[in-house]
Amino acid sequence: MSTDFWSPIRLSVEVASLSCLFVLVIGVWLGKAMANRSFKGKAIAETIFLLPLVLPPTVVGFLLIILFGSSSPVGQFIEWLFHQPVMFTPWAAVIASTVVAFPLMYQSSKTGFEAIDADIENAARVDGANEWRVFLAVSVPLAGKSLISGSILSFARALGEFGATLMFAGNIPGKTQTAPTAIYVAIDSGDMGTASLLAASMVGISxxxxxxxxxxKK
Incomplete structure (x- = not known):
């Protein structure tokens, strides 16, 4: 098969891997911070965290354009820092995939941390472990299955991201064209053979x- 065929698949895997890394760090941190904790405004905060899960991808893409576009302060800062806008770059695809995959990681990690017996963590503190040590040596291993499940689901979600990526990163062959957008273009142009092979590759990975x-789980 040609390099052009593998390019969207390779980019999709790279984007999904980076997105999974970001949502793992952010999701575990926020999941731990929100687990078994009550405070005013928690329901609103969690609703915002989970919104990308239910919003249409085009709405997510639109919001990313508003937030990171050249007319926004964030977009202008990024353009000043890196001497180019973030839109229509591979990093735009990473950001879009991270946003849509984050709710799955957050929910999984929070569930995992909530299932931990607080007495076990307290016992480690009594033995002299600081909070960072308790987190790494006790909390993370005990919530391990939930964290791995969340990571796999987040990777799969990022791998299949289409709508927000198309709006925010575009569909530039060899640069921002991921497998889902390549499938769309192939079908739109009547190239069912390429579309079938790309779809089969994605099905196999998933x-x-x-x-x-x-x-x-077993």
Whole structure:
């Protein structure tokens, strides 16, 4: 197969991997911070965290354009810092995928941390462990299955992201064209053979990830 065929798949895997890394760090941090904790405004904060899960992808893409576009303060700062806008770059695809995948990681990590017996963490503190040590040596291992599940689901969601990525990163072959957008273009141009092969590749990757997730649960 040609390099042009593999380019969207390779970019999709790279984007999903980076997005998964970002949502793992942010999701675990916020999941731990929000688990078993009550405060005024928590319901509103969690609603905002989970919004990308239910919003139409085009709305997510529109909001990203508003937030990171050249006319916004954030977009202008990024353009000043890197001497180019973030839109229509591979990093735009990473940002879009991170936003839509984050709710899955957050929900999984929060559920995992909430299931931990607080007495176990307190026992570690009594033995002299500081909070960072308790988190790394006790909390994370005990919530391990939930964190791995959230990571796999987040990777799969980022791998299949289409709408927000198309609006925010565009569909530039060899630069921002991911597998989902390449499938769309192939179908639109009548190239069903390429579309079928790309779709089969995505199905295969997703199948083995979910198979691993199911074996983990057992």
């Amino acid at each position: 199948f083995f990830m979910l198979l691993f997730l199911n074996s983990l």
